[in-house]
Amino acid sequence: MTGELTGTAALVRLALRRDRWLIPAWVGFFVAIATFSATATVDLYPDESSRIAAANTINSTAALVALYGPIYDPTSLGALAMIKMTAVYAALLSVLMVILVVRHTRAEEETGRLELVGAGVVGRAAPLAAALLVVGGASALMGLLAAAGLAGAGLPISGSLVFGAGWAATGLCFAAVAAVAAQATTGGRAANGLGFMVIALAYMARAIGDLAEAGPGWLSWLSPIGWNQQIRAFAGDRWSVLVLPLAATALLMPASFALRRRRDLGSGLLRDQPGPAVGRLSSPIGLAWRLQRPLLLAWTAGSALLAFVMGSIAHNVAGLLDSPGMAKIIQQLGGEQGLTDAFLAAELGLFSTIVAAYGISAVARLGTEESAGHAEAVLATASPRIPWAASHWLLALAGVAWLLLVAGVTTGLGHALAVGDSSQVLRITVAALARIPAAWVLVGLVVAVWGVWPHATAVGWGAYAAFIVVAEFGQLWGLPRWVMDFSPFTHSPVLPGPDAKLAGIVWLTMVAGALLAGGSAAFRHRDLAG
Template sequence: MTVLLGLAARRERLRSAVWILAVVMLGAGLVSYVDGYFPTQETLRTYARVISGNPIFLGLGGPVAEPSVGAMAAWRSGGLLFLLTAWMALTIVIRHTRGEEESGRQELMLSGVIGRTAPLTAALVTAAVAALVAGALTAGVLVAIGLEAAGSFAYGAAITAAGWVFAAIGAVTSQLARTTRTATTLGLLALGGSYALRYLGDASGATWLTWLSPLGWSHLVRAYAADRWWPLIVSLVATGVLLALAYALSARRDLDAGLLPVRPGPAAGPYLRGPFSLAWRLQRGLLARWAAGVAAAAALFAGLSGVAPRLAEQPGRVLDAFLQRYGGPSGDPVDAYLWIIVLLLAYTVALYPVLATLRLRHEESSGHAEALLSTAVSRLRWAAAHLAVAALGTLALLALGGFVTGLICSLVMGEPAVGRVLPAALEHVPAAWLVGAFAAFAVGVLPRVSVALSWAVWGAVTVVGDLVGPLIGLWGWSRVEPFHYTPNTVSGEPFTAAPATVILALTALLVATALIRLRDRDLG
């Protein structure tokens, strides 16, 4: 067990450190933002009243029970710190259980003097420690910058609890699924469903929905206000039940097998006639899941567009700041809200070409690419096929998100919106392609760190972008990311081709460099 823990810690020393650093920096940055933007108690009270009367704001982070810097910063996170920690813990467990089985390394380790459940236990301990460090460091930093200790430690405990619950969920999905990809998909579906339940519960006032969400239990702590520790008992009990289930399922299955039935595909098919059809076959499941998620998210947020006109009733300073960021030339709160939905879709969909492009690295490291390239298929055709699927899939997802958003908004508000929202969503395609091109560049030039580097680029673009950046005081940094240069045509800003042309040129340069390097370097 000690050897497995040491190995896991060594493998996670950089990856988990980045996650933990992101959590701590966001927690401290939000406090700095609130302290600078709401300098007086009166402005805090005003904004707390705005939040309490607006379902959109309530859905982001729940009600603000007390107009203080700490409570406002905890609300401002919108559960982002809980979400990040949960995601970190989930992926750690899956990577060190199902991922190790799929690669064959766990079978080699179990041939020694190691118990059957030792790898699962080591993965859970690693994830639990990472979540604990994230919560403890965040609490310590918040106390150091002047927030009250009771609220800070309650907030840190809520962050840790979210990580522990989803570490246990990752343990369960690793037993159910036969592949790392399926286990991760199931875990992320649980995470997304938990966030959606919590959002709907806080936005509608239906507290019972929040109680059904594992992320909601951390929100119910209400740090810096009520400082309720007892909702975390629910998190601990759920974690214990899930862990017991994971160990029971582990004892009922064979090594490298999952409990969910696997339907074998046909040995051959009429459509597998070249690299592109093979790439499509490998990528279509990912695209289908993304399409379902994008459509559901677009419908959810567009369904709340009917409350956007209430923003015009809010205090001048809050409304002015909101319209200055998102209102564009029209200055209409409805247009501003539609633009926020488009931005949310754009930054989220930008992750798809990253994941689709990283399939190249997976095929290479698993040895599948070597077998394929031993035939008449060239490296350039193989790589170009996957990149083409990634590019077309990105275009399809943004078109789908824009159409669903426009359609639902048209039904809710009683006026056509598809003609404005769909083109605005498609205008973000070049920027999303550029994010994917960075992933292609990493796979071609720096394959060993391509996964971490690709995720880091997408995370940096999202954090400093026009959607998240202003929330944490990084408004000025948005100029370094491509989505910032997409005009807000929803609100009447004229479309200009120059930024898109420059972005497409950079995309082509990165992809060409990646393909040339991939053609010349050794595989593996």
Template sequence: MSTVTDATPRTGAVHQESRPAGTALAGTGTLFLFALRRDRVRLPVWVLAVVFLTLSTVQKATDMAPDDPDKAADMVKTLSGPAMLAMTGPEHYLSHFTPASMLSLLMLGYGAILAGLMSVLTVVRHTRADEESNIAELVRSGVVGRHATLTAALATAATANVVLGLLLAGTLPAAGLDGATAGGAVLYGAALTVIGLVLAGVAAVTVQLSAHTRAASGLALSVLGAAYALRAAGDVGTEAVSWLSPIGWIQRAYPFADNRWWPLLPALALAVGTAAAGYVLSTRRDVGAGLLPPRQGSPGASAALSHPLGFAVRLHRGLFVGFGAALLLLGAMYGSLLGDVDDMLKDLDDIREALAETGGSLVESFASMVMLVVVVVASLFVVMAALRLRSEETAGRVESLLATGLSRSRWVGSHLVAALVGGTLVLLLGALGLGLAGAASTGDGSLATQLVGGGLAYAPALWVTGGFAVLLFGWAPRATAFAWAVPVYGFVVGYLGKLLDLPAWLNNFSPFGHVPQLPAEEMRWTPMVLLTLVAAALVAAGLAGFRARDLETK
């Protein structure tokens, strides 16, 4: 017995020593190709959406840089206001007043947010999400090195960002934009590629910290939000603050203005540094675990956790708190601009005309337009909460629950109530922040109650969004990702459509397009009732589909 026992560690030691160098990356190529295969639809949609939104702003940028010197001077004065600089970028772009520089001013910051979102979701999807669903453990049982999964995820995100940069570099000079030189276009594309790499590196760190997909994504997106906030604060106040943000770095490359490449260097260094930190941290945890210790729970469960609804609310509590705080802050930020709407839009005749079509005063029309941003963010909460049904099923936790006396309808209904009621409350917080800050900035106290009512009018549209997610979950569970199309489409045609002069009939295909835009419009109850009935029908159909299909079991 002792001979066998003594021989075992020696055999293991010889085996470890005989491994060739570089096995930590074994299988990276296969995993990379597999990740591209999994994201063959998702990533092209992301990339093409960013390119489309950028190109759709070409005409707007041309209109904002008129040839008339007097009109150009008025436009510069309008755009140099604190509110506009906080929403766009550094004032230095205005010293090179061309349509191309206006495009950089308007879109580079928003493009950075979209590229960052794409990178974060890609890295988290192929690392932490696979660990949480136990896919990673199965994959690592094969010939796969310790760092292969993270390397493949980073390579996938990097590929998407490089393709995005190349497409922008190739299409912007051909868009007929005055001042869009080839060198400036290459720099513009490179800036978005670099910021995407930075957020991919940030996600590589956050997936090591938390054992949960939502927390890892939330941490990375919080870094993205903080970067944008620091950029905005620096552009309005002390410029040094903007240099604390990687978004501030890429904006100060000034594509189509100064065309400076060196600000991209610290961003590249940050991308490399965060990715390297992700590799180091990954060696200090087990598969499926996180470095941050889980919070100790109560020794005894509350009575609410013994009921399906109470348990569902507990699962969605963190998501609700995060979205509620973010929307309250977002609404307050937009509300603080309402007092300066006349000055902000003084020389933007096309935007004023688009707002005039809504009706009401300029402040009411602008408030109803930005309300849609609040609504879309609230709908993201509804989609995330509703799709928790799918993640619970794929993780194998539903089978044990339904083996008890819990019916399928009660289980789905508990999560759906948490999603729809929580989404309505999140929407209320955003509308409240918009109304209170708007009333303070305009001096019109009645605006607060008007905007809160205007926000709640969108609640049936939120319910339709959740109902569509449940419909997909019930009948086409593998296609639940298409639930994101509802808020994305609503934002593009409802918010950007007014700025980009998209046909008004496109709004008919969005549930948000049928809601009266209070307080600029009069209240109409018929759309509210019809949207509520549609939501109920979608939920009923989704429940019927779920009851009729088999569970996906582990």
């Protein structure tokens, strides 16, 4: 066993060298967001009565509970300040940890670089051990710095510490999930997908569990993200709950090493089957479809499931409200139907944001196809550049539209079944379709960046993260209107509901079209990277 870990230290140094910007940037990002949220909340809610009012509003708004989870102590400043950090940002930092683990294990194996390394004096388990050490270190560092940031912002020390510990334990837990996923699949992309799916399921399970008054509240207790909420930092500081994510890690990590020992380098748990000897593909669009199909199918299944669940709980929203203050707001929003609509609109807005991530990852194939040398093979044939590029971005646009159609129909179905009104299906589907152009703008942005700088498609993810942060925190931080207006999601029509802003559809479509045209034209005039 000791021999299997030989060389781990050298591989840790290699990983740190490769990630010397990535890890500090992301750790800094999460710590800064947590710290800013703390300071902004301190300024915004100086006395206890204003905090109780805000916390009660959140706890009685089902859309917010589904998104962020409830506030367990309405009087606590810290609990209010960290409302977005406990579930949403814990899920996002878990995404980062999955990416990091896969990047240093399965992705290295897939490209053959691990073969180069594995031929040296390096134990079989060393790459996995090194990846987990680096990611575990990054999680711990993030937790520690977040705790320091929160305490520095004036929140109670003990709550700050348990909050940081929760973040670190959640990150570690999903790093272990990724370590197992990396053994199961043969591709880095698939391993990432598997890891993200577990995160999405964990997030969804706690959303349902948190919403259910008397129903399946235990679902929250099946989810690592639910555990992070149940730690209840600043609202009881339950250190003992930390045992759950640590126990899960202690089970999953040895399992990943056991799986690694059982398989050959380069293989997964599933063996490759022989395929057809004669191909039917004959066009760039056929090729692009073949490459993008597995990802789209997985997303379709995931979106349909999530949307159906969200649709079927929408009508409960009004019933969850009991505070007299909220009754007034409901009246202003147009009665209980108005409140249900507001929930549905918020949910569809969330979907368009999630689906935009699909659009970005689908269209980012342009960059990976080019750097892998596949574009060279295709463009050395009689296939012109623009149709090749367009085959990928057209499929990304179509995929985005398809996923929002699926989300709209299934949300509508879930809601229609729950309230017994079949006309809801069409109404909600139309509302979902109105969200398509905003997600298209992100696809266009990636193409525009790639058209000029082929290796910079990650800028698309950066912009995406910035748009989400602006939408989440813009008002809390008092950002000026024009900054908020940068985000395409700000301009989407808010449907269903009375105040739709339909003009946004036209503007967003035009911007997306201009970005696609500009990016494609730039690509035609530049050297192929490779």
